[in-house]
Amino acid sequence: MRTALFALTVGGAALADRLACAVEGGVTVHLPERLRGSVVSTEHDIVYFERLADVMREAFTRYDALVCVMATGIVVRMIAPYVENKLYDPAVLVFDEAGRHGISLLSGHIGGANELTRNLCAAVGADPVITTATDVTGMLAPDAIAARLALRPVPKSAIQVLNTALLEGKEIAYYIASDLPHAAFYEAQLRAEDVQARLFRGAIPPVGADEYRVIITAADDLPQENAPRTLYLVPRRLIAGVGCRAGIPEAKILRALTEACGMIGREPSDIDLLASTTVKRDEAGLLAAAETLGREIRFFPNEVLAAMIEQYGLKESDFVRQTIGVGNVSEAAALCAAGKAGGRMALGKTSFGKVTVALLWEK
CATH class of the missing domain: 3.30.420.180 (CobE/GbiG C-terminal domain)
Structure with a gap:
């Protein structure tokens, strides 16, 4: 995951450096030009900017995750013009300068913001603030599973349908096409999450009455018309x-x-x-x-x-x-x-x- 960190003050820059040490993958720290020479040297790459709005616009499509040490309101105003789709938007996190709280702000499941928030908060001793309903209630949402297993949810509208059903106490049935490459891997990963999947071969089983289901299958095998109460998860390349x-x-x-x-x-x-x-x-x-x-x-x-x-x-x-x-x-x-x-x-x-x-x- 390519991650950009942003801070606006000397104290924020110090926290950004600590957070950068806990991030896996490429990291770039972004600081205002006025802090040049005021920040303790760091082993991470630093980019200095004149206007936060300009660098944030560029970063939104350039990085997989944006971690901002500043007020949440500032971040919301900065990213608002660029938010488009939960399947493609980067993960966006916000930390207060004192490092007391880390907020998962955008792309909690598919973008991995919730998991990244937990990891970074654990690294710096902050309290994670996650508001996704399924996470708050301790439920494993289908789109969270999709993110962990690098699967693409289709159609996007079915994500809300199934997550709502999950919150209402309904069961979700999981199916895996047995001829899918690495079907055994997906089955084992689901089993590790206490999810028992049913294997099928050939045509996708018809949806049962009032059944909510997740089907892991190849993109070429998706039906032309989506079945009701069904979310398909397709392996990403x-x-x-x-x-x-x-x-x-x-x-x-x-x-x-x-x-x-x-x-x-x-x-x-x-x-x-x-x-x-x-x-x-x-x-x-x-x-x-x-x-x-x-x-x-x-x-x-x-x-x-x-x-x-x-x-x-x-x-x-x-x-x-x-x-x-x-x-x-x-x-x-x-x-x-x-x-x-x-x-x-x-x-x-x-x-x-x-x-x-x-x-x-x-x-």
Whole structure:
């Protein structure tokens, strides 16, 4: 998850630094220009801004999560023009400067704000403020499960229908298509949450009278018309952006992909698509790794990667830029492969010896 932290005062900057230490993935701290030289040096990247409104507008589409150390009212006014869809909006959190409370403000389930709030509050000793009805009542909502398992909810309108039913004490039945890749993984994950799923093969079972249900199935198997009281959860594609030194053998690339997937609790077989720069389109080890995994690999020109680096403010390596002409291959290529819909970074640019991998869940 790529995270941006914002603060407006010296005290807020100190808390932002503590929060940044607890965030997994890429972190950038944003501070007003007037604090330049007033803040204790930090190991995290710092961006100084003149106007909060300008940097917040840019950050809303650039990062997966925004963590703001300031008054909630300020944050609401800043993000209001850009809020569009709970399936795509970033997670937004607010902390008071004293670090007493952390508020999950936007995208609690799908965007992961509730879970991030709990984690960051635990790290700095703050009280988490979460207002999502299912969380307050201790219930596990279907869209929360979707977020944890990287599943896309379809249709969005069914989320409210099922969550309301859950709050009213109705049971929700879970179904999994048994021929779905990694069906056993989804079944095990649900079982760990004390949710017993029913396996089915072939056509999606008809909805029973007054039945509320969640069906985990492939996107190609979704019915043309949505059934009543039914939420479909479709696996998101996992894209692996890969950069490597010249002449790296297949075995080292596969090992890097295996370690990277392990860091997010997945296997290399979960990867749906590989991406890299056209500079590497004849790299034998990379091509062999894609063939072994049985996955397509897409190569993007450096100018396209450079545009993505600029759009998302990706951190660049001077060495890589001098070597191949662009300073970030793995993250930029993964974002290019995701297309207009974009994606949420599951694992930021990570070096495994002479291979660099970034993992991204397509939105």
